[in-house]
Amino acid sequence: SDLRQLHALEKQGITVLPIGEKLTQGRGTGGRVEVGEEAARSEEKAIRQMLEGTDLVIITATMGGGLGTGAAPVVAEIAHDMGILSIGVVTTPFHFEMPRKMQTAQAGIARMQGMTDAFITMRNDNLLKIAPDRKMSFVDAFALADEVLRQTVGCVAELILTTGVINVDFADVTTIFRQSASSETLLAIGTDETPQKAVRKAMESPLLDRSTAGARGVVLNLTGGPAMSLRDVDEAVRYIHGHAHPAVNIIAGLVVQESMAGKVQATLVATDFDESYVPPEEG
Secondary structure (H helix, E strand, O other): OOOOHHOOOOOOOOOOOOOOOHHHHHOOOOOOHHHHHHHHHHHHHHHHHHHOOEEEEEEEEEEEEEHHHHHHHHHHHHHHHHHEEEEEEEEEEEOOHHHHHHHHHHHHHHHHHHOOOOOEEHHHHHHHHHHOOOOHHHHHHHHHHHHHHHHHHHHHHHHHHOOEEEHEEEEHHHHHHHOOOEEEEEEEEEEEEOOOHHHHHHHHHOOOOOOOOOEEEEEEEEOOOOOHHHHHHHHHHHHHHHHOOOOOOOEEEEEEOOOOOOOOOEEEEEEEEEEOOOEEEEO
């Protein structure tokens, strides 16, 4: 709704859709969720036209403010109504922000989760675990949050859309997401010298709030150099089998790139969690 920011994006060649110009006079929502929601609903026809013919929509927002918290659930509702596979990727406020902002964020997440097929929540507080400098400034902290959000959205898109030696089938991904009782989804990314080590690093990421234990649906994409072997990939998949639900359905994709010689990136999406599942103790 902030025209200055939208114009800046347009200059980068990004298609934008201004919403709520009359409500906000071309400025922000002032943190008012109801204004963000009304702004999106006032442009429902335009949003539907923009989504027409789309197979997949990734809805990203910073929760806690007015526009993201108010408008993102409306976009999710529209996509759901149109039968489009939808993935939500949102961030929650830092702990040092007002408690009320976190409450606002949680309310928005609850609304949006019910309208998406997969939903990834990134807690900004977890970024402090990977921050290169404990004395990071406010500006740098928010810049890091934006960068991690950008990378996450990029990885989700690449996971489903990238063409490789073995492709992740879009129909299979749709089935895994839509058969889940809940849209709660975990995204993990790790890079190491072998597929198994990369998967393990992804699953042990400090950005995660939960493990893959109990996940009955996993989408895995491995990107590595030409030397990556079938045995390497098999070991990575077996590792996931040992750290998810016994009946887990794993869809794996494999991409070979010369630039990845000597290293492997594992991108893993886990969903359909059985909350009653208790993993066996490691002996």
